[in-house]
Amino acid sequence: MLTEGVGLADLVCDDEREFRIHTRLYNDPEVYAAEMRAIFETTWVYVAHTTEIPHPGDYKTTTVGRQPVVISRHEDGQVYVLLNRCRHRGAAVCRMESGHSNFFRCPYHNWVYRNDGELVGMSQASGYPDDFDKESFGLVRAPRVGIYRGLIFVSLSKEGRSLEEHLAPARRYIDLWSDRSPVGEIEIVPPPHKYPYPGNWKWQAENGADGYHGNYVHQSWQKVLERAGEAPVKEIKRYREAGAAIGLEYGHGLLERPGGLNPASSWTGRMMQTFPDYADALRTNFSEEAIEAISARRNIFIFPNVYLFDTHIRTIRPVSVDNTEVFLYVYALKGVPDLLNQSRYRAHERFYGPSGFGSPDDIEIFVSCQTGVNATGVEWVMLNRGQHRERIENGARIGHSTDESPTRAIYREWKRLMKRGVAGSAAQEMRGALA
């Protein structure tokens, strides 16, 4: 029998040569429930991009762990994250995925809240005594909301690292990712692509920075590229060996492919050649060296639920131990020609989403993994690839592009949070907020 705290943390074995994790991480509802409390309802979780709620009154709904939330922009311009639960008898006050409203009106008995959560009033108020304390019956606010380069994060716990500290190991990469726009900004272009899969959320968390599977799972994609005259399969396979897989502190990580300004081998190079305006704008704002750094292609994972990709921001929403929903929020690069963004949308559709030439092959694997780990005769999943050859630089563990360094980073943070347990996690904090 597992108990939260030490027992759970032992499911990740941080061995120097045989890093491994227990199968129960993927299929045990008890482990899943603990993850929701000790990870998703405790640490910083990505919920939205500021351009999804640009104006006062704009809102978006999602979940943080098991908690339904509304992310809203108040008239003071501030972003609030509120539990989407009426303080009367529990109805969700906001039922749309996104929209615009300065007030949330509960559909059940018509209690009305402002979009910063404050309870404006109850219908037929004479049913409550004059001294009914409205102030303490607002929608519950998440204790901490933070924004970095438009990325909105929430923590349902008052304690723990600041967002600045949490993002510090990945900050340089977030900046490089943003600076592919000459003005350093992106804009979400709704609606997102969405796909569900009958499998654990961590299959997707691991896969986005996994450089080992490409030559096998994406053979079909490589053939498509070859047919299109873009590159012979052999060359693609060689490129897939280049770059690095990097595990960062605090659970973050990335897969990095070489960039450069050569139009034949680099997207940035190609775009700069095709759209001289883009090249000019980049050169006006950045040094040649900086552009070179920006041009590398990176899949950046921010623990525990978001990936920054070249065409989209990918969020991972656990639904149950063996069900997950993934949203791909395509974005426009600001300050670039429309046609450049259009070509990015078409490139995105080609590989990603439910009908893309890449994503569905990955998803097929997640499901395959979920099926396979039902075999309990084997207890451990091995994540030791490249452990003997990764090098450590300022806390970052840099591996060959096919190594499992980013995946190990995820589970080190997983282990830390599980060890910390639910002390100071959402359920407690939220109650604390009401006390």
Next chain:
Amino acid sequence: MHSLRDDQVEVRLPTTEEACQLLYFEARLLDERRYEEWLELFTDDAYYWLPMHTDGETSDPRSHISIIYDDAERRAERVYRTLHTPVLDQSPPSRTVHFVSNVEVEPATVEGAARVWCVQLIAEMRPGGPSQAGLGEPRWFAGRCEYRLRYDGEAWKMALKKLALLDSDRPLYNLTFLL
């Protein structure tokens, strides 16, 4: 034979029967996975388009993404990928049954083509071994279609196939068969 003038060009309108014949034939080609023959049903400038809903409208491909927005080249690529490359997501391949109904031929032309509306219901299943999640479960997809048809002197061709799925903005699992 009905005809209308559109931009100084004599444009022929199909009869409902002609339209149905083409749509039924297309459905059968898809269900029999005769994808290469299916490609031949399109004009060179045609789009095969599965938009996504946004604010009650279907998304504009110039400023948004779609589930599929295939020109001739991308369609050919899609068929090539599905039939001739080691795809995981189509192995085992999907079986489909396409239902076509509510066919209406609009009594006017748009951009030199006749506009035909219909609804489609597509049943899909991939056979699979026991305990293989995601396999062996029939799934249903409903959508409203807009076709634009042009007569090339010999046959009716599709200048557009737009299928707006009922749940285009909901999470969709494996749409790698042709809808």
